[in-house]
Amino acid sequence: MVNTDTRSDRPARRGTPIPGTSSARGVPNLATRSQEHINDNPLMPPIVDGKAVFDLDSGKYLKLWQGPQHPGITGNMSLELVVCGDEIVECKTHVGYLHRGFEKLMERRSYIQCFPIVCRIAVPEPDFNEYLFAATVEEIQGIEVPERAQWIRTLNLEMARLASFFMWMGGMAGAFGLGTQGQWTVTMRDYILDRFEELTGGRIYHMYMIPGGVRGDFPEGFTDRLRETIDTCEKTLQDVERTLFNNAVFKKRAKGLGVIHPDIVDQFGIVGPNARAAGFARDVRKDHPYLVYDQLDFEVVTHTDSDAYARAWVRLQEMYQSMDLIRQILDRMPAEGPFFTKLPNVLHWNVKPGHIYKKAECTRGEYGYYLNSDGSDKPRRIYVRGPSYTHAVSLMEHLSIGCNIADTAGLMVSLHTYPPEVER
Amino acid sequence: MSDQHTQTQISSAEVHEVFADLHTRYGVRGLEEKRADQAFVRTDRDEAVAVLTHLRDRHGYTHLAFLTAVDQIEEGRFELLYMLHNYELRHDLGVIVEIPREGDGCSMDTIHRMWPAAATYQRELREMFGIDFPGSPRLHEDFALEGWHDLPPMRKEFDTREYSERTYYARPGRTKTDTRQHMKDTIYPSEAETW
Amino acid sequence: MTQMILTKALYTVISLAVITNYALILIGTMARIRAKVQGRVGQPFYQPYIDIVKSNAKRTSISHGVMFFLGPVFRLAGGLGTYLFIPAIFGSVIFSNFSFSGDLLLMMYFIFFGQLGMALGAGESGHPHSAIGVARGLAQMTAFELPFVLSVVALAAQYGTLSITEIVAAQQGGFTHWAAFTNPLAMIAGMIAFLGMSGANPFSVVVAPQEIPIGPPTEMQSSFLGMLQTNRAIFNGAKMVLFMNLFWGGAAHENLLVAILIMVVKTFLIYLYVTIVGASFPRFKTEQSIRFFLGVPTVIGIAAVVLQMV
Amino acid sequence: MATADTQTRRYQEPGAPGNAAVVNPDPRTVTGPAGGTGQGDVQTVDGQLRILTEELKLANADLRSEDRGNFCDHPPEVIKPFRAFWENFLNWARSESLWILGFGTGCGAIELRPLMTSRFDMYQYGIQGRPTPRQSSVFVIGGYASVKTMKRIVRSYEQMQGPKFVLGLGSCTINGGMYWDSYNTVNRLDHYIPVDVYIAGCMPRPEALLAGFVKLKEMIKRGECEGANRYAENFEWYKANQKRIIKNWDMPDYNW
Amino acid sequence: MSLKDLVTPFSVWKRALEKPYTNRKPLDSRPGADRYRGFHINDVDKCIGCGTCESICQNEAIDLVPVEGRKTKHGDSGLRPKVDYGRCCWCALCVDICPTGSLGMSNEYVWVDSDPEVFRYVPGHDEKPWNACEKGYRRAEGYDLLEPKRVEMPMLDFSESQKSFVEMVQGYSKEQAMEEADRCIECGICIATCPAHMDVPAYIDAIRRDDLADGLRTVYEANPLPASCGRVCSHACEHVCAMKHKGEAISIRWLKRYIVDQIYANDYQQFLDAAAPENGRSVAIVGSGPGGLAAAYYLRLIGYAVTVYDANEAAGGMLRYGIPEYRLPYDQVDKDIEYIRSLGVTINQNVRIGADVSFQEIYDGNDAVFFSTGLSDPYALEIPGEDLRGVIPGLTILDEVTKGQKPDIGDSVVVVGGGNVAMDAARTSRRYGAEVTILYRRREVDMPADEEEIHESQGEGVTLITQAIPIRIEKGETRRLKLIWGKAEMVPDDRGGRPRPRLIEGSEEVIECDTIVPAIGQQADYKFLPEEIAGRLEFAKGMVTVNEFKQTGDTKIFAGGDIANRKRDAISAIANGHSAAKGIDIYLTNFAAGGRA
Structure with missing residues (x-):
């Protein structure tokens, strides 16, 4: 029934990468990673029935757990590694340490009661949850959000991206044992959080983009302080760029690490900077402009090396891009206007029946909410599509084969995964 | 704006073309156009994998954004939703497949050979909904839960609050007073209107 | 004779006490300096003392067997041995330790000895991260030993002796006499090897928190850890004094206090050098580290030796 | 769970007010096995009814036979503090050298990061992170604990060397927080491990965390943080509670 | 590995010469932002204990509890919210929804304790350091989860209404009713105040669900005359409505009327018991x-x-x-x-x-x-000239109109009184084409008539003279009668009641009119009771x-x-x-x- 050899008919991919740039280290295609290929490698275990078989008693292999309490793991999750010497021959990602059953909880909460909990789904970058939840509900209900609210939301999302990238940047340096930049960048993130706190009343969980608009306008003098903060951040980021991206040892570690071959990008559902570093100019902000992104000027950042260094570079450029976007937003947004539109009484709000999928470009790529409403006061189903889902589980399991134990942290971080959005 | 992004959005006609193709080949039905860039269709369980393959290989829907299920308990079925995306046309297409909730019928063909990442989704669906995907790797390993032996928690009949109260006791000592009852008790304790 | 032994014992105790306390304060201070580059204030300089007291004040501890217990003991012994056979201050009666009876070879043996002891203890703990850490540590040690040995050989050839005291003695009389300037190639090879020996970035492959938290001492706790912390101070002090003696003219002055001051300044700068490099670079992988040591520093070391031969 | 041979009735009726003492004994006041009244705890083994005594419960009656070995039932010892002055000095050292276990169990980990980096710099207060439980003295429970994490929390807590301290971060540790009705998160942390200080908030700001540490330091100096001994004294009670929620104890046989 | 890559990393040390980022005393120097969502505060005097905060809280972190020294009264349940910080997630939806605006959040955020039981308190009532905190989160201007304005009721224009007896209030359409019903927050404060204790939230909910049969059932549980009550009820409920603290009360009366209007009398049987x-x-x-x-x-x-x-x-x-x-x-x-x-x-x-x-x-x-x-029995004015022809009690006029007779009122009417009967009499007279003046002894705010009655009567062209005390009635010169009245001033009541009117001596004014309508109240008539039975009853x-x-x-x-x-x-x-x-x-x-x- 399924015709597997269809590649010749497949339409050309947009933004196809420059050929010959993928590294020799990358496992080219899942299809070619066949039994023979693996069995050729004496380090690799024999494969029986499509599964690797390890004789742990042989002394050749060692089972090694990284996480959940492990400084190299991006949060509360764990990797079950089977290593041969220093080389990883099998990796299983274990998640669920943070599973709170959000999707279930939302099914027994009214729509307004879902609003405070969605932001907890991705802790370091909660705003995309807020926005997408609000946007799906608004779209199903047919609520028009005032223009100023749209600008404020865009600003919020870009600030969130910037803050999240800052934390990631520190993590990237830290994954290779360099703590200095991490100390700076987390502080920069903190400065942005200060602005968030001023604007939204919350530091980590902003709970600001409520269906219908936002919960408050700018406080007095906010834009000036935000500009100042962005200037400070930019200066520090330049320092980080100079000392990290021109760092001999960092380059040695990151270049050639965890190459994602362009062919597997779609097979593994890879999105965001991970895909852009593989040469795909895909960005939801451009492809499906939401909020006011169609009124902002920016270019999609791409790279072709597709290794940890390329991904870090893409993210670095996107941080500058975010700063630029924040400045653009501050310059162009309407000076005043309503920021909230009337909702039905939220205490007994029955959202119209229907279903919709909305997505936005978070730091890790396509973040999406699927809302299925049956016309009652509670959602029938909300599905949260976090990009970490595929990146942290199947992609990580795929990429780590053949890596050094020492590289797992760097590889993991370079994929930029947040476990809470995997398990929700 | 860069010129690579000045491509036109998919037109409704193109969506209809894809739909017509799927309809004649596989009897796909129920086209719902939500937005210019998003539509949903429904297909039968037996045709689903063929439809997905066809979409991926002939129509450029190469990206599986997610796979999930919606519990339509009243109708005794799950709706599996395969959300596909076409980067060429910038179009989302949700393929909905209905399967029975109970018994042997609560299973679906695996698509991990088409999208290796789908294995994870299928593991989660088995754990959270109890949907079987024969042949999917590591299907019966724990995913988010560990040592779970109650109903699959995302099924509608599973009551999370009841489970929580039964399992993880809340801190005692809280009292609450019903406003209406309290006002009745203090303002009109013995009047005869509440029969 | 008895009196002589007692006097020597007293001197040793004093010398040990001074170096231990000095190294503890130095470690605390260096943590503050590292904090500075990270834009923060950092821990109090006396924090290492509290940490040691705290570790020893733990009420419970777990031992994984005799070797587990002996590991830190060996390590401490290695540290003491290293220190006690180098003259901390050249010409001082109190601080010359047992330098009369030790030479470079013995001292190198002690450096190894501690590592090996630790390897045994850590291996006994049964924790895979300990084992991996040990493997990495030994592998890297083998690698950095090579440039180190080469530079030592160059020095020995230059001065015609293996005795540290004599090497220091030969460097007296102005900084131009220091081996650093008379034999710069040996100094460079030696100082690069010293980076590896200190276990700071980019050669921190042994503890490597993001990779194998935290390597060999993973299972070490309570008083075992206390012992390791004490040793860390002594061993660090010993290494710095050693390199000061080898390349930087040692510390010597007729006034003991001035001599101590010289030692303090020199060792501080040596440690600062490690810190400066450590805060600027990430960590190599083990094989990268090995390749590194077997590359440029070894070549320089060989050059130094060859230069002496010629 | 696939209890092939053992069917156990729930041995405590939840929430029933008559059972309040069973459900919620204050670990600080309870001595001896406080887990249950003994009545109503019945199991069948191969169809034979059996009263489930406290010993049976502790003997992992709830667990699959192959899982029982994974469970440490050996109660820790209660270790009495030294005499006044000496203990005060040690307590001072303990309070000024707090090593946090680097285990971000929940959202709370996100605010530990600013705390341990330059903006708030916890090192200046003698606090630092430690990647192994063996060396750590403070366990910061970052909010909600899912059952899967709870298992690791218990393991890590037991691996820590006493005296050890627990900071409960955020509402979730106090009474379940916003996940009070989730099927996968515990509501009361003090049911499973002893907690020294709670910090209200969701998320608590780093300053609130610092305040928690300040409070913890004061308490340690006053000798009030005897969580490890409390755990040892009420070991059966804690174990019974842990076993009630954690059904799968299978873990790799080293640290985590 | 270029030389640059080896050298530039050392530039991190530039940072060592700069000021550290570290905040040395964050606890003292970093208060929460002005809008920070910290611990709850509550103006307990403003709060009415409606429990809306409790119902919106997704964490069930808020309980309404009785607090010491606070009595239940109409429009105030006497309960106050108690927050459990073992549950709260600081989303502040409770603050947003609070109809009275009493609830807020301070920007204080530090609360640590070793006892988990202490994290519960009644904001504003229990002594907390942040009670007086000025800063912190409040609902922003321009953002509101509740609609303060009621849906306007379609009414006949005054110019139209004063011409006929066609019902003035036209009733809500379905959309309007549902929109108005949507405003209800279901607090149930009104139930206690409604004399019949109708379950108002339940029937409003029925309107929202568009299940009018159910609404009718609910209504009939406590009120078998809803069609009438839905029009003329004195709606004490609306006076205590929680939404009134925010803006306008829910139009409870009109919503009740809406239910009844939508159901044919013939269908009642199939819906009701x-x-x-x-x-x-x-x-x-x-x-x-x-x-x-x-x-x-x-x-x-x-x-x-x-x-x-x-x-x-x-x-x-x-x-x-x-x-x-x-x-x-x-x-x-x-x-x-x-x-x-x-x-x-x-x-x-x-x-x-x-x-x-x-x-x-x-x-x-x-x-x-x-x-x-x-x-x-109407009360008499007890002034001279009351027995003159043309002095007709208000009730009599209304009675006659009902019976289909045209009352003999002439072209100009003076109504004495400020109650609903006075208004009705005045407006009825207006509909017969008379010029109408109302005399009332006290101020307009003191009038017992419904607000809208007063408003509508004025809209229909009735002149209202307040603080006017009738002195005597005489035969008129151009008209049938002449009413002499004096101005009153308000003096405080010694017994603590509302201010009383006192005649200002010598301030006499005259109105000529055809009819004077006393409408200052009525009394009962027990003559029908046999003496023996009347003896057993008590009267007060x-x-x-x-x-x-x-x-x-x-x-x-x-x-x-x-x-x-x-x-x-x-x-x-x-x-x-x-x-x-x-x-x-x-x-x-x-x-x-x-x-x-």
Whole structure:
């Protein structure tokens, strides 16, 4: 029934990468990673029935757990590694340490009661949850959000991206044992959080983009302080760029690490900077402009090396891009206007029946909410599509084969995964 | 704006073309156009994998954004939703497949050979909904839960609050007073209107 | 004779006490300096003392067997041995330790000895991260030993002796006499090897928190850890004094206090050098580290030796 | 769970007010096995009814036979503090050298990061992170604990060397927080491990965390943080509670 | 590995020469932002304990609890929210939704304790360091989860309305009703205040669900005259409505009316409970006003044979004869009454007790008697000239109009009084083309009439003169009558009541008019009671004394309506009828000879 050899008919991919740039280290295609290929490698275990078989008693292999309490793991999750010497021959990602059953909880909460909990789904970058939840509900209900609210939301999302990238940047340096930049960048993130706190009343969980608009306008003098903060951040980021991206040892570690071959990008559902570093100019902000992104000027950042260094570079450029976007937003947004539109009484709000999928470009790529409403006061189903889902589980399991134990942290971080959005 | 992004959005006609193709080949039905860039269709369980393959290989829907299920308990079925995306046309297409909730019928063909990442989704669906995907790797390993032996928690009949109260006791000592009852008790304790 | 032994014992105790306390304060201070580059204030300089007291004040501890217990003991012994056979201050009666009876070879043996002891203890703990850490540590040690040995050989050839005291003695009389300037190639090879020996970035492959938290001492706790912390101070002090003696003219002055001051300044700068490099670079992988040591520093070391031969 | 041979009735009726003492004994006041009244705890083994005594419960009656070995039932010892002055000095050292276990169990980990980096710099207060439980003295429970994490929390807590301290971060540790009705998160942390200080908030700001540490330091100096001994004294009670929620104890046989 | 890559990393040390980022004393120097969502504060005097915060909280972190020293009263449940910080997630939705705006959040955020039980408190009541905190989160201007404005009721234009007796209030459409119903926050504060304790939130919810049958059922549980009440109820509920603290109260009355308007009388039977079969006992009811009808309805519903005796041609009492048609059309009164009649209640019209049939006869012939005869004797102005022709009591005018007679009022009318009867009389007169002036002794705010009545009467061109005390009536020169009145000043009441008017000596003014309508209240007429029975009853200030089951001194006799309660409105009478029905049932079932028990 399924015709597997269809590649010749497949339409050309947009933004196809420059050929010959993928590294020799990358496992080219899942299809070619066949039994023979693996069995050729004496380090690799024999494969029986499509599964690797390890004789742990042989002394050749060692089972090694990284996480959940492990400084190299991006949060509360764990990797079950089977290593041969220093080389990883099998990796299983274990998640669920943070599973709170959000999707279930939302099914027994009214729509307004879902609003405070969605932001907890991705802790370091909660705003995309807020926005997408609000946007799906608004779209199903047919609520028009005032223009100023749209600008404020865009600003919020870009600030969130910037803050999240800052934390990631520190993590990237830290994954290779360099703590200095991490100390700076987390502080920069903190400065942005200060602005968030001023604007939204919350530091980590902003709970600001409520269906219908936002919960408050700018406080007095906010834009000036935000500009100042962005200037400070930019200066520090330049320092980080100079000392990290021109760092001999960092380059040695990151270049050639965890190459994602362009062919597997779609097979593994890879999105965001991970895909852009593989040469795909895909960005939801451009492809499906939401909020006011169609009124902002920016270019999609791409790279072709597709290794940890390329991904870090893409993210670095996107941080500058975010700063630029924040400045653009501050310059162009309407000076005043309503920021909230009337909702039905939220205490007994029955959202119209229907279903919709909305997505936005978070730091890790396509973040999406699927809302299925049956016309009652509670959602029938909300599905949260976090990009970490595929990146942290199947992609990580795929990429780590053949890596050094020492590289797992760097590889993991370079994929930029947040476990809470995997398990929700 | 860069010129690579000045491509036109998919037109409704193109969506209809894809739909017509799927309809004649596989009897796909129920086209719902939500937005210019998003539509949903429904297909039968037996045709689903063929439809997905066809979409991926002939129509450029190469990206599986997610796979999930919606519990339509009243109708005794799950709706599996395969959300596909076409980067060429910038179009989302949700393929909905209905399967029975109970018994042997609560299973679906695996698509991990088409999208290796789908294995994870299928593991989660088995754990959270109890949907079987024969042949999917590591299907019966724990995913988010560990040592779970109650109903699959995302099924509608599973009551999370009841489970929580039964399992993880809340801190005692809280009292609450019903406003209406309290006002009745203090303002009109013995009047005869509440029969 | 008895009196002589007692006097020597007293001197040793004093010398040990001074170096231990000095190294503890130095470690605390260096943590503050590292904090500075990270834009923060950092821990109090006396924090290492509290940490040691705290570790020893733990009420419970777990031992994984005799070797587990002996590991830190060996390590401490290695540290003491290293220190006690180098003259901390050249010409001082109190601080010359047992330098009369030790030479470079013995001292190198002690450096190894501690590592090996630790390897045994850590291996006994049964924790895979300990084992991996040990493997990495030994592998890297083998690698950095090579440039180190080469530079030592160059020095020995230059001065015609293996005795540290004599090497220091030969460097007296102005900084131009220091081996650093008379034999710069040996100094460079030696100082690069010293980076590896200190276990700071980019050669921190042994503890490597993001990779194998935290390597060999993973299972070490309570008083075992206390012992390791004490040793860390002594061993660090010993290494710095050693390199000061080898390349930087040692510390010597007729006034003991001035001599101590010289030692303090020199060792501080040596440690600062490690810190400066450590805060600027990430960590190599083990094989990268090995390749590194077997590359440029070894070549320089060989050059130094060859230069002496010629 | 696939209890092939053992069917156990729930041995405590939840929430029933008559059972309040069973459900919620204050670990600080309870001595001896406080887990249950003994009545109503019945199991069948191969169809034979059996009263489930406290010993049976502790003997992992709830667990699959192959899982029982994974469970440490050996109660820790209660270790009495030294005499006044000496203990005060040690307590001072303990309070000024707090090593946090680097285990971000929940959202709370996100605010530990600013705390341990330059903006708030916890090192200046003698606090630092430690990647192994063996060396750590403070366990910061970052909010909600899912059952899967709870298992690791218990393991890590037991691996820590006493005296050890627990900071409960955020509402979730106090009474379940916003996940009070989730099927996968515990509501009361003090049911499973002893907690020294709670910090209200969701998320608590780093300053609130610092305040928690300040409070913890004061308490340690006053000798009030005897969580490890409390755990040892009420070991059966804690174990019974842990076993009630954690059904799968299978873990790799080293640290985590 | 270029040289640059080896050298540039060292530039991190540049940072070492700069000021550290570290905040040395963050606890002191970093207060929460001005809008920070910290710990809750509550202005407990402003708070009414409506519990909306409790219902929006997704964490169930808020409990309403009684607090010391706070009494329950109308419009204030006396409960206050208690927050559990073991649950709270600081989303501040409770602050956003709080209708009174009493709830807020301070920007304080530090609370650490070793005892997990302490993290619960009643904001504003329990002593907390942040109680006086000025900063912190408040609902922003321009953001509101609740709609403060009610849906405007379509009304006849004043120019139109003053011409005819067509009902002025036109009623909500479905969309309007649903929109208005949507505003309700379901706090239920109103239930206590409604004399009949109708379950207002429940029937408003039924409107939202568009399940009007259910709404009707709910309404009939406490009020068998909804078509009438939905128009003329004094809506005490709306005065205590929590939404009133935010803006306008929910239009509870109009929503009730909406339910009834949407259902044909013929359909009532299929939605409402049928009457139980007769149980062999009978109850006589004297007076077919709201009290009597309510009692009749509930007694019939549970199986009593009910006979109503009424002196007028048509049932309804004051609903029909005291309220003009433009406010309450007669077909609406009929709708209510016909349904009650359809359950098997016998209503004997044109029967005057004491004249056509003796009270004793009724008393002896039934197991119990409920009387609710209302206030029929108008108070006199007690000023000279009151007996002149052209002085017509307000009630008389309304009565005549109902009976289809054109009242003899001439071209100009002066109404004395500030109650609803005064307004009705004035506006009725206006509809007959008269120039109308209302004289009232106190200020406008003191007027007992409904606000909208006052507003509408002025809209229809009625002149209102306040603080005017009539002094005497004389024969007029150009007109039939001349009213001399004096200006009043308000003096504080020594006993703490509302300020009292005092005549300013020498401030006499004159109005000439054709008719003077005194409408300053009425009193009861007990002449129909035989002396022997009257002797057993107790009276106080013209009212029959009854217990809470509306039982009088004679165990068989129950009384209600205006003669037994001070509120003197339809809904109170209905409530009395309801209570009496319950009392009669309890009495007959358990205590009367031959009782079923």
